[in-house]
Amino acid sequence: xxxxxxxxxxxxxxxxxxxxxxxxxxxxxxxxxxxxxxxxxxxxxxxxxxxxxxxxxxxxxxxxxxxxxxxxxxxxxxxxxxxxxxxxxxxxxxxxxxxxxxxxxxxxxxxxxxxxxxxxxxxxxxxxxxxxxxxxxxxxxxxxxxxxxxxxxxxxxxxxxxxxxxxxxxxxxxxxxxxxxxxxxxxxxxxxxxxxxxxxxxxxxxxxxxxxxxxxxxxxxxxxxxxxxxxxxxxxxxxxxxxxxxxxxxxxxxxxxxxxxxxxxxxxxxxxxxxxxxxxxxxxxxxxx
Amino acid sequence: xxxxxxxxxxxxxxxxxxxxxxxxxxxxxxxxxxxxxxxxxxxxxxxxxxxxxxxxxxxxxxxxxxxxxxxxxxxxxxxxxxxxxxxxxxxxxxxxxxxxxxxxxxxxxxxxxxxxxxxxxxxxxxxxxxxxxxxxxxxxxxxxxxxxxxxxxxxxxxxxxxxxxxxxxxxxxxxxxxxxxxxxxxxxxxxxxxxxxxxxxxxxxxxxxxxxxxxxxxxxxxxxxxxxxxxxxxxxxxxxxxxxxxxxxxxxxxxxxxxxxxxxxxxxxxxxxxxxxxxxxxxxxxxxxxxxxxxxxxxxxxxxxxxxxxxxxxxxxxxxxxxxxxxxxxxxxxxxxxxxxxxxxxxxxxxxxxxxxxxxxxxxxxxxxxxxxxxxxxxxxxxxxx
Numbered sequence: 190x191x192x193x194x195x196x197x198x199x200x201x202x203x204x205x206x207x208x209x210x211x212x213x214x215x216x217x218x219x220x221x222x223x224x225x226x227x228x229x230x231x232x233x234x235x236x237x238x239x240x241x242x243x244x245x246x247x248x249x250x251x252x253x254x255x256x257x258x259x260x261x262x263x264x265x266x267x268x269x270x271x272x273x274x275x276x277x278x279x280x281x282x283x284x285x286x287x288x289x290x291x292x293x294x295x296x297x298x299x300x301x302x303x304x305x306x307x308x309x310x311x312x313x314x315x316x317x318x319x320x321x322x323x324x325x326x327x328x329x330x331x332x333x334x335x336x337x338x339x340x341x342x343x344x345x346x347x348x349x350x351x352x353x354x355x356x357x358x359x360x361x362x363x364x365x366x367x368x369x370x371x372x373x374x375x376x377x378x379x380x381x382x383x384x385x386x387x388x389x390x391x392x393x394x395x396x397x398x399x400x401x402x403x404x405x406x407x408x409x410x411x412x413x414x415x416x417x418x419x420x421x422x423x424x425x426x427x428x429x430x431x432x433x434x435x436x437x438x439x440x441x442x443x444x445x446x447x448x449x450x451x452x453x454x455x456x457x458x459x460x461x462x463x464x465x466x467x468x469x470x471x472x473x474x475x476x477x478x
Numbered sequence: 479x480x481x482x483x484x485x486x487x488x489x490x491x492x493x494x495x496x497x498x499x500x501x502x503x504x505x506x507x508x509x510x511x512x513x514x515x516x517x518x519x520x521x522x523x524x525x526x527x528x529x530x531x532x533x534x535x536x537x538x539x540x541x542x543x544x545x546x547x548x549x550x551x552x553x554x555x556x557x558x559x560x561x562x563x564x565x566x567x568x569x570x571x572x573x574x575x576x577x578x579x580x581x582x583x584x585x586x587x588x589x590x591x592x593x594x595x596x597x598x599x600x601x602x603x604x605x606x607x608x609x610x611x612x613x614x615x616x617x618x619x620x621x622x623x624x625x626x627x628x629x630x631x632x633x634x635x636x637x638x639x640x641x642x643x644x645x646x647x648x649x650x651x652x653x654x655x656x657x658x659x660x661x662x663x664x665x666x667x668x669x670x671x672x673x674x675x676x677x678x679x680x681x682x683x684x685x686x687x688x689x690x691x692x693x694x695x696x697x698x699x700x701x702x703x704x705x706x707x708x709x710x711x712x713x714x715x716x717x718x719x720x721x722x723x724x725x726x727x728x729x730x731x732x733x734x735x736x737x738x739x740x741x742x743x744x745x746x747x748x749x750x751x752x753x754x755x756x757x758x759x760x761x762x763x764x765x766x767x768x769x770x771x772x773x774x775x776x777x778x779x780x781x782x783x784x785x786x787x788x789x790x791x792x793x794x795x796x797x798x799x800x801x802x803x804x805x806x807x808x809x810x811x812x813x814x815x816x817x818x819x820x821x822x823x824x825x826x827x828x829x830x831x832x833x834x835x836x837x838x839x840x841x842x843x844x845x846x847x848x849x850x851x852x853x854x855x856x857x858x859x860x861x862x863x864x
Binding site: 353 | 596761776781
C-alpha cells in the first residue's frame, strides 16, 4: 500500500518533469528558450524540443507571414498635390533574438507600431520624391518596390523581414474629390455636346448630299428629256421637210388653207371681202352676162 | 471474471476489425454516439456496452472515492479494492484506448484535406476518407480545400469607409468598382504555414492589385469593353502576389459586380449615352430623308424621261402621219393640178366663210364712187354678237 502510493507520487513527479521539459515547436512557430530572461537557445525548426524544467521557459513567435495595415496617410508628392495613401505590408519575423531584444515582451503588437512608423517614413520619403501622376498610375509597381527596399533596411533592426509593401489606395483627399467629379462631369458634358453637334452635323450633311443628288438626278433627267425632245423635233422636221420639199408651193397652198380654216373660225371674226376676190369669180360672171 | 470475458470480447473484436479494415468507421461512431451508427455490430452488443459503461463509471467513482479516502488517510483498510481490481483496470485501459482512438482517427470529407504534424513538424497531407494520426505524436488539422470562398471588395463601406470602391484611373478619373474574388486552397500545407491572416491578406492584395490595374488603364475602356481584360489582369496579379507569399491560395476567378462612374457624375455619363443615342437618331432620320429624297428624285427623273419619250413618239408619229398625208394628197394633186387646187381652195373658203360674219364691199362699182364708205366695225361686231 505504502509502496504503491510512493510509486504514484514518483510517477506524477516524473510525468510533470517530462512534460515540462518537452515542448513542441509547431511548423508555424519559432521559439525562444529563456533561462531567467536570458536567451538560451533558438528553435527555428519544428519538432519536439527539450529544455530544463522549471528554470527555463519558452516564448513562441509566429513564423507565418503577418499582415500590417497602415492607417491612411496623407503624402505630398513633388508637384504639391496631396494624396491619401493606404498601404499594407506583409512581414515575417526572421530573427527571434533580435526581435525579442527590439520589442521586448510587447510581441507583435508593439512591433507593428514601430513597423508602421518605419513604413510611413518610407512611404513619405519615396512618394515625396516623385510626382503624383507616378503614384496614381503606371509607376506604382516600381514605387512599391522602392518603398519595400527602404523599409527592409530599417526593419532589419527589428529582426523582421518585410516580404512585401503594397499601396492599397492612392487617392485624392476628399476635398479634391469634388473638384475631380466636377472635371469629370464637365468632360462628359463636353462629350455629350460633341455627340449631339456631330449628330446634327452628320444629319445636315446627309440631307444636303441627298438634296444635291436628287437635284442632279432630276436635272440629268431634264437634260435627257430635252435631248429626246430635240431629237424628236429634228426627226419631225426632217420628215416633214422631206415630204413638203416635193412641192413647196403646193405645201404653202395647202398649209395656208389649213391655217385659214384654223384661224378664222367662230363668230368673233368679221371678214370684209371685195367682190373682186377669186371666191366671187362666178358671182360677177353671172351678173355681167 | 465474467465481466472481463464479456467486455473483452466485443471491444477486442471491434478493435481488430478496425485495424483490419481501415475504411470502416462504424464501430468508432457507435462508441462515441453510444448507439448512433452501430447497427452493424448487432443489437445484442449495445445494451451490453451500455451496461459495461455504466458499471465502469460506478466502479471508477468507487475507485476515486477509495483513493481519495486512502490519500486522506481516513480509511486505510478498504478491502473492496482487490476484489474488482483486475476488471476495473481493464475497463480503464479500454476507456483510454477508446479515447485515444477517438483522438487519433478522423474523417476527411471529399472537399477537405488534412495536414498532419509530427510533433509540430509537417508530416503528411491526408486525403479524404478515414485517416489515422496517432495522438499525441501526430496532430492533424482539417481544411476545406476545394470549396470556393468569396471576398467582396468595394461593396458598402467596410470599416466605415464609404469610398472603398472608388478608384483612381490612369487618366485621373474616378471609377466605382465592386468586385468579388473567388478563391480556394491549392496547397493546404502552404496555406496553413505561411499566412497568418489569409482572408485579410487576400482582401488587401486584391484591392491593391485592382487599384494598380485600374491606375494603369483609362476610364472609358474600363467602363465598356475592357472589363474582361482588366479582370484577367487583376486575377493574374493577385495570383502572382499571393504566390510570392507561398500562400497556397488559388484565385479561381474574379467577378466584376460593378464598374461604374461614381454616383456624383453618373448623370453626366448617362447624358453622354443619351447624346450618343440622339446622334444616332439624327443620323438615322437624315438617312431616311436621303432615301426618301433620292427615291422621289429618281421617280421624277423617270417621269421626265418617259414624258420626253412620249413626246418624241407623239411628235414623230404626227409628223409621219402628216407627211404621209401630204405625200398622198400631193401624189393625187400632181395628176390633176388645177382641179385639185381649185377644189381645195373652194372647200376651204366654204368652211372659212360659212361661219364668219361677212361684209362684202364693192369699191369698184359706179354707185359707190366718191362715197367714203363708212364701216361701223364696232356696231357690226355688237350686232353680230346679238
